[in-house]
Amino acid sequence: SQKIEQNSEALNIQEGKTATLTCNYTNYSPAYLQWYRQDPGRGPVFLLLIRENEKEKRKERLKVTFDTTLKQSLFHITASQPADSATYLCALNSNDYKLSFGAGTTVTVRA
Amino acid sequence: KAGVTQTPRYLIKTRGQQVTLSCSPISGHRSVSWYQQTPGQGLQFLFEYFSETQRNKGNFPGRFSGRQFSNSRSEMNVSTLELGDSALYLCASIRGTSGRETQYFGPGTRLLVL
Numbered sequence: 001s002q003k004i005e006q007n008s009e010a011l012n013i014q015e016g017k018t019a020t021l022t023c024n025y026t027n028y029s030p031a032y033l034q035w036y037r038q039d040p041g042r043g044p045v046f047l048l049l050i051r052e053n054e055k056e057k058r059k060e061r062l063k064v065t066f067d068t069t070l071k072q073s074l075f076h077i078t079a080s081q082p083a084d085s086a087t088y089l090c091a092l093n094s095n096d097y098k099l100s101f102g103a104g105t106t107v108t109v110r111a
Numbered sequence: 112k113a114g115v116t117q118t119p120r121y122l123i124k125t126r127g128q129q130v131t132l133s134c135s136p137i138s139g140h141r142s143v144s145w146y147q148q149t150p151g152q153g154l155q156f157l158f159e160y161f162s163e164t165q166r167n168k169g170n171f172p173g174r175f176s177g178r179q180f181s182n183s184r185s186e187m188n189v190s191t192l193e194l195g196d197s198a199l200y201l202c203a204s205i206r207g208t209s210g211r212e213t214q215y216f217g218p219g220t221r222l223l224v225l
Contacts, residue, residue, distance in 0.1 A: 034213065043115075043201050043216030044154070089154065093211035098167045099144070101154040 002027040004102040006090060012108045013080055021075040021105045023090035028100075030092035033066055033073050038087045038104065047088075048075075080109045113138065115204045115217035123223045129190040132220045134202030136183050142205035143185040144214060145177060149198045157200075160185055161208065189222075197224045 007022035023033070032051045036044035050057045050066040050073070057064045063076040077084050087104040116135045124130050136143050145157040156169040160179035177187040189196055199221050203214035 031211070036214075041199075041219075041221075043203075043219050044214075046213045046215065049213060091214075093209075098156055098159060098169075099211050099214060100156065101146075103153040 002100070004028070004090065004092065004100060006088075006102040006105045008105055009103070010106045010108065012110065015080060015082060015109055015111050017080055019077040019080050019084070019107050019109070021077075021088055021090075021107070023073040023075065023102055025071050025092060028071070028092055032092070033064075034091045034099070035062075035064055035073075035075050036089045036091060036101075038089060044089055044101075077107070080107075082109045082111050085109050115202060115215055117200075117202050117217040117220050119220060120218065121221045121223075123225065124192050125225050126192055126194060128192050129188065130192060130222060131186055131188045132200055132202075132222075134185045134187075134204075134217060136185070136202075136204030137206070137215055140204040140206050140215070141183050142208065143179060143183065144203045144205065145185070145187050146201045146203065147171070147198045148201055148219070154201070157187065192224045194224050197222060 003026045005024045013019050034049045035047045038044040048064045050064045061078045065074045085108050087106045089101050089104045091099050091101045118133045142161040144159040146154045148154045158168045158177050159166050163179045174190045179185045199219045201219045202217045
């Protein structure tokens, strides 16, 4: 069966450190993979999209890698700040017209 | 450009009742997806509409239904509500045509079934 697994439910890190989140998938052949941020009580907000032929993508302090051989994406937040505290979701297409989401990893950045 | 709007934002219903939720996508977006989010199950896909046609449906019972109008606004309906239907219902507006592109989410409707 198809599965999307994000490494852990929660990640606590010190301000200034790098947070690394993992997204592993099985039985998918996604054309691209996306990362979203969700704050409590709000809808997810799109952060980054990486295509299957791209190895790495960056946006400000965010970096995403995509390894289709390992079936894994890594999401990095460098120089983390307390404002980065949120739940981060990875998402990928399972078939036409549908995006499937992982359960998310909640990041807490301590000042 | 205005974002995705969902109404109502909060709703309290009792078991057995039915509910209709509304979503207005970003102007120019023709695809809308609906999701149910609960602490235990995460974000689960309900259905996706494009040009008034449902193109994909998730694994939910027939009590969950939806539709899309010619102006791309969408509604979803849940009949015979159960306690387990308590959740955050999210609508996402998609600019492209495949339904798999970047999704722009609304604030959600928080439904509580008593």
